[in-house]
Amino acid sequence: MRLNEVVFTDAKPVEGYGxxxxxxxxxxVQGAVIAGPDGVQNWGGFSDTEVLMGLQGRIDVLFVGTGAEIAHIPEDFRDQLETCEIGVETMSSPAACRTYNVLLSEGRRIALAVLPV
Structure with a gap:
């Protein structure tokens, strides 16, 4: 049997944060960041959903890092993404970066939106 590696994206891993x-x-990159199949760019926070909505059909899950500690995200932010069939997983930014890296290494269809610590 021949096995082929499937790669869905050229996204880069998070190598560090501070x-x-x-x-x-x-x-x-200074400040809040979006990382995913389109590369890395600054993120304007929870009111900035335009780029994230553009990932519809290209990712299955968005990991949202809320800073040094886990916090609730705005309900309308989650609703907009889930309407586009993008799953949302909320966690602290360090946990979101680690989880993103693991699933990225598996070739999963994911993106990351994180607030700095």
Whole structure:
């Protein structure tokens, strides 16, 4: 039997983070970040859903990092994404980065939206 590796994206892993920044794929980005199949870009927070909605049909799950501690996300933010059939998993930003990296290494259809720690 021949096995082929399936790769859905060229997304880069989170290599590190600290107060106010993330290092993703060798690039340091200040502030909140979106990482996924379209690369890495700054994120305007929970009111900035346009780019995330554009991932409809291209990802199955969005990991949302709420900063140093887990916190509730706005209900309308979650509702907008779930209407587009994007699953939303909320956790602290460090946990979201770790989970994103593991599932990214498995070739899963995912993205990350994180607030800095």
């Amino acid at each position: 107060p106010g920044f993330f290092r993703i794929g060798g690039t340091v």
